[in-house]
Amino acid sequence: MKKSVLPVLFLLPLMTACSQLQNYENYDVEIPPAFELANIMVALTQFGKTDDNIVKKGTNYHEAVIKYFLPYQDHPAIKKLTQIFNGDRNANYIAYHDWRTGSYEAEFVGKQLKFRSLIRIRNTFKKHADLIEDFANFSSFLEFYDQHKPLFQRYVNQYKNAVSIGDMWQWMEFQFPQRYDGYKIVMSPLIGGFHNTIRTKSGKETIMFVNVPDAFINQKDLSSIEKGNMVRTVLTEIDHNYVNPVSDNWHRAINDGLANLDCWNQNIGGYDSPVRTFNEYMTWAVFSIYLREKFDTEAFEEVNSLQANFMADRRGFVKFREFNSYLLELYANKNKSEKIPDLYPQAVEWFKKQQCN
Numbered sequence: 001m002k003k004s005v006l007p008v009l010f011l012l013p014l015m016t017a018c019s020q021l022q023n024y025e026n027y028d029v030e031i032p033p034a035f036e037l038a039n040i041m042v043a044l045t046q047f048g049k050t051d052d053n054i055v056k057k058g059t060n061y062h063e064a065v066i067k068y069f070l071p072y073q074d075h076p077a078i079k080k081l082t083q084i085f086n087g088d089r090n091a092n093y094i095a096y097h098d099w100r101t102g103s104y105e106a107e108f109v110g111k112q113l114k115f116r117s118l119i120r121i122r123n124t125f126k127k128h129a130d131l132i133e134d135f136a137n138f139s140s141f142l143e144f145y146d147q148h149k150p151l152f153q154r155y156v157n158q159y160k161n162a163v164s165i166g167d168m169w170q171w172m173e174f175q176f177p178q179r180y181d182g183y184k185i186v187m188s189p190l191i192g193g194f195h196n197t198i199r200t201k202s203g204k205e206t207i208m209f210v211n212v213p214d215a216f217i218n219q220k221d222l223s224s225i226e227k228g229n230m231v232r233t234v235l236t237e238i239d240h241n242y243v244n245p246v247s248d249n250w251h252r253a254i255n256d257g258l259a260n261l262d263c264w265n266q267n268i269g270g271y272d273s274p275v276r277t278f279n280e281y282m283t284w285a286v287f288s289i290y291l292r293e294k295f296d297t298e299a300f301e302e303v304n305s306l307q308a309n310f311m312a313d314r315r316g317f318v319k320f321r322e323f324n325s326y327l328l329e330l331y332a333n334k335n336k337s338e339k340i341p342d343l344y345p346q347a348v349e350w351f352k353k354q355q356c357n
Contacts, residue, residue: 024166027183029159031152033145034113037136038103038125039190040065044073047085047092053192054096059217061151061189068144077135080128090269097196097270098124104186104207111137118200119207155187158216162227168235171290175340176242180206185234187212197237208237228295228303232287239283246341247279250348254278257351264351267316281320282347284311285327286340292328319354326350 039055042048043065048055056062072078084099085092102123106113113133115126125132136142165183173179181204191211199206213230215222222230247254258264258274265277284307292300304324311320330343 024170027165029156029185031187033108034106035103035186036188037141038100039188041081043190044069044078045082045085053194055190056192069139072139075135077131080131098122101198102126119198155212155216162222163230163234168238172239172242178242178245180204195237197240206241224299225302228291228299232307235287235290236283239286243282244279247275250344253348257348260356263356265316266318281323285324288324288328289331
């Protein structure tokens, strides 16, 4: 009897697909030396001393930084950085973003700074590399960094154990069409509340810059609420890489729906357009959906309420509570085959229907 080869032919595409399955463990958490140097230098400027969103103060580590580096605060590199931060609050935040994010491209080779070409950014850190390198050598920065390596490693290990980055990544790629090959979580115990994310030039890897959670610094056990807050810190950066590309397809409708920006964003900051404002509403509401699916009811209700109030009352996204509730309900009642991008037409339309108070 002649055997058919059809089953084998059917198996080949399946085997190919399996070989291309995403590795959701391809992520890392790190506190790189040059990145930490960038944060230490900011802490020595007047901007860093006065803005708690930029520099986390009141910790043993912050005290150690100030005590060690205060004798070097008149170094030309710190004077130059102080000049860079001489604008208004928004201008200083942009300058800080470019400085801190750009420092991730730098590596110490011996006592010299060498730069990779990883990301597209106006790299202020690289522009002043000679001054920075002189400051690092003059202050013996690498000795200070080595002394604190055990502390940094503890924070890295705690973060990996507490935050399910792979699960968040997998969930986002179940919901959205975008695909990425890797994630880097870059931390500093000096970062206050200013977080950001950026993709590499290849577009295949994403880098997120976040703070070290208070619970790690205070060596406390994490409650479910604290875990939820930590997940928010990471997920609201991760999901920009999925939400933003979908929003680009709705650019015109979003511009129409959020044309009067003051109705939605009363603390403009870096969210100076309808699309950027919409994306911030959407990324935080997507976090709420994830939170409800992954946490128990008590933790969800507590964290969801805290974060919604924070967005509306402190960050100035004044209608976030209403939008968050709407998207949660919309998602709960969607068809089984629908994913979050399928809800964009209703989400954008919601903004058009709201009254501007």
